[in-house]
Amino acid sequence: MFPSWPIRFHQTSRGGCKSGGWDENTDSGSGSGVNTNTLSSKLETEPHHNHFESQDSPISSQQQEDQEVQLATSDASRKGPSPQQKKKGASSTSEKAVDAKVKTLRRLAQNREAARKSRLRKKAYVQQLECSRLKLTQLEKEVERARSQVSGTGGGGGAMMFDMEYGRWLEDEERQMGEVRRGLEGGISDGEMRVIVESYMSHYDELFRLKAEGAKWDVFHIMNGTWTSPAERCFLWMGGFRPSDLVGLLIHQLEPLAEQQIIAMYGLRHSSQQAEDALSQGLEQLHHSLLHTISLPQMLSAMAKLSNLEAFLLQADHLRQQTLHQFCRFLTIRQAARCFLVIGDYYARLRALSSLWASRTLINNHHDNSSIDLQTQNHFSNF
Numbered sequence: 001m002f003p004s005w006p007i008r009f010h011q012t013s014r015g016g017c018k019s020g021g022w023d024e025n026t027d028s029g030s031g032s033g034v035n036t037n038t039l040s041s042k043l044e045t046e047p048h049h050n051h052f053e054s055q056d057s058p059i060s061s062q063q064q065e066d067q068e069v070q071l072a073t074s075d076a077s078r079k080g081p082s083p084q085q086k087k088k089g090a091s092s093t094s095e096k097a098v099d100a101k102v103k104t105l106r107r108l109a110q111n112r113e114a115a116r117k118s119r120l121r122k123k124a125y126v127q128q129l130e131c132s133r134l135k136l137t138q139l140e141k142e143v144e145r146a147r148s149q150v151s152g153t154g155g156g157g158g159a160m161m162f163d164m165e166y167g168r169w170l171e172d173e174e175r176q177m178g179e180v181r182r183g184l185e186g187g188i189s190d191g192e193m194r195v196i197v198e199s200y201m202s203h204y205d206e207l208f209r210l211k212a213e214g215a216k217w218d219v220f221h222i223m224n225g226t227w228t229s230p231a232e233r234c235f236l237w238m239g240g241f242r243p244s245d246l247v248g249l250l251i252h253q254l255e256p257l258a259e260q261q262i263i264a265m266y267g268l269r270h271s272s273q274q275a276e277d278a279l280s281q282g283l284e285q286l287h288h289s290l291l292h293t294i295s296l297p298q299m300l301s302a303m304a305k306l307s308n309l310e311a312f313l314l315q316a317d318h319l320r321q322q323t324l325h326q327f328c329r330f331l332t333i334r335q336a337a338r339c340f341l342v343i344g345d346y347y348a349r350l351r352a353l354s355s356l357w358a359s360r361t362l363i364n365n366h367h368d369n370s371s372i373d374l375q376t377q378n379h380f381s382n383f
Helices: 006-021 028-079 081-188 190-217 219-224 243-253 259-295 299-330 332-380
Strands: none
Touching: 006 028, 006 081, 006 190, 006 259, 028 219, 081 190, 081 219, 190 219, 190 299, 243 259, 243 332, 259 299
16 A cells, blocks of 8 residues: 555664564554554655655666776776787787798898808818819929939929929919809809909919029020910010000900099000010110120120029019009909900910911921922833
């Protein structure tokens, strides 16, 4: 019949009943009067309680909404990032891993290339050392053989020894030219080509050293160039090639050259010509002085002046050596390799020309002898 009471009202009503001292043993009339009064008081107070509860209900619902938002936030934080955030983070992580892998592969490739070049340099160096060791062993044997020959032949043994050493130098020249040609055709690196060019330059330094040693034994043999082929002797100047002629040959053979390189080549040619003219004038004066000294005759003075002939030969070889070194300074490493290849081919053609001329002479002599025999037979057949 009555509306339901709130829990809070039930608790207070029960307490009121107990504090009011209700007695179940009292009369029913008195009990009924008390109950009627209490019920009327309850009805009067109930609207007030409902009013307070209606005011409290919006606050409790707002608190519940806040608690739900907090719970949702805490649940979201416990669950971690969303799938999209996870995908984005995973993609950035994978990109970083790919970049690191690419850098590692590039570094490994660079290390492999550096190791390969180092192995090639080491291999070339070991081969050079091995060739030098074999060359040294061969030189020692030839020196011992030459010493034994010199002791048996007297003063002419020095020229013989030089000719033998020069023959060995020519054999090494062919090997050096083969290495340069293979390097230019094979497309090796500049570092490896530099090793070959430096070895070729050392090869020419060895020739100048041999000539200096040979001049001590027989300066006329070295100066006259009897150790060279007949075609080479046509272009001989003080026991060797003219540096200015060699520079002029290379200017046309090494084209195309840069403008600065062409200027440097022509400047080297001009300075070489000036040095050649000075040495030629000095040698001509020495010739006149020797002619006057021998005509007196003053043999001791002539012997003293002949020592100057060796000095002129050494100065001419020094000019030739410096000219070759100048090529390596203002030419690139591959141009320097072509330079040595051109020089080697030029003198190889001169030696081949001498051989062809000698064989032609033999053939002509054979034909002449054959024609003479035929004419003789025809002459005696008439009788």
